[in-house]
Amino acid sequence: MLLPGALLALVLAAQVWFLRGRSRGAAGRYRRWLIRAPLAMLVPALVALAALGRLDALWRFPPEFMGLRALLPAMEASAVAIGSLAGVTGGLAIIALRARFGRPLPAALRRMMPAPGERGWAALVAAMAGVVEEPLYRLVLPLLVTMLGGSALAGFAAASIVFARAHRYQGIRGMALSGSFGLVLAGLYVLSGQLWLVVVLHALNNAGALVVWPAVAGARGAASTTAVRPE
Template sequence: MQNALWAVLVLVIGILVLRAITRERREYGRFKRMRRTAARQRTYRRWLVESLVLLGGLSLVVLLAAGGFVQPVLDDVRSAPVIAPALDALAGGLGIGIAVGLVVVLAGLIAVTVVVGRSATEIPALGDVAALIPRNRAELWYGAGLSLNAGVVEELLFRLALPALLFAVLGNGPLAFALASVLFGLLHLYQGAAGMAGATVLGLVMSALYVATGSILVPMALHAVIDLRSLVLLPMVVTKAHRIRA
């Protein structure tokens, strides 16, 4: 059983590393040189399907192999000396305050994006993602699709499935979530060092939310909102992409 789990882990990591090093960097390099929206939309469409099939498929394979460790890895992290007292505080009612605070922060982020974006001359971004930003109304729909897809399949793989598999072979919950976040950052290799670092930090934040709430739906929703802000709201506010016909 243990050997089989190790084999699944090596296979998944190998696929993710290969995707990050070859397909991600090479395809994004070509995408940055595209000027015709028809070509860009075809690439968006292919990325959307490939992400859904590949990451969704990997999630299914990993959960079939290590689904029994989903709850044990959560229990292991929650019992860690540093984390357990914080979770006790959450159980005392602070959790509701944090949930409300999260909603307020997201609403504030959206409001600031709208207000500041109206006077911005270019879309702010962390890492090499400028070419990825939709440029017209038709591309915005793909931006929305990619955002929602990422929120679901990436969280399913990197916050639910992979930590369970890593815990099954390593026996350490905090380490499992940390390594999964590093792999999540690696998937953003095409964005450069800043993009990878930002994605890794985001992965750790999503992991903390998942551990604190016990619901994968929370990081899924937050991830989707963050991506929607970048790929839909910002281009609408700053470049008025929704007014530009393809």
């Protein structure tokens, strides 16, 4: 109990450090994330797994979660992977259509979108988000809570709350959506037993907001400007 408790304190302290760094301005935010997020999330997760002698949990579904899996419908991992990847791909298409033909984003959300000069950094953040965050939120935090005597369900719920808290810069609605997304990813992880799947799904989800929407909405704005340009 002592080691899991100490490791849980470590990863939560790293989260506090990460959240305090969010108060800085928007300039360079994506580059800051690429430095701070791995240090606050991926490194503590790997340190915890190494200390527990459980690095194999990155590719082997932990037995601590098997009781929770038994409560869910039995499904082949390949079916879960194909269905969820198809769903996210369809979601990206919907995002593109909304960006092209829908209403502009509210001002609060527009502030979160990358400026044209930030899009390369934003794309890198989208690609790295799953790699950096999923080992912590869908594996290490639930595992530590479970090892400390909580159920796996409580572990995944607690991890989703911490995940939502990490997105507090998005406001209350954004935190609620992030927490719900975390629970969906947790369910898909438990169903499939494959951490790589939620890593990919997380990256694709972020690509919708940070890559697809800005690119399509920017192209729409450019086309609109060209259409009204005086001769």
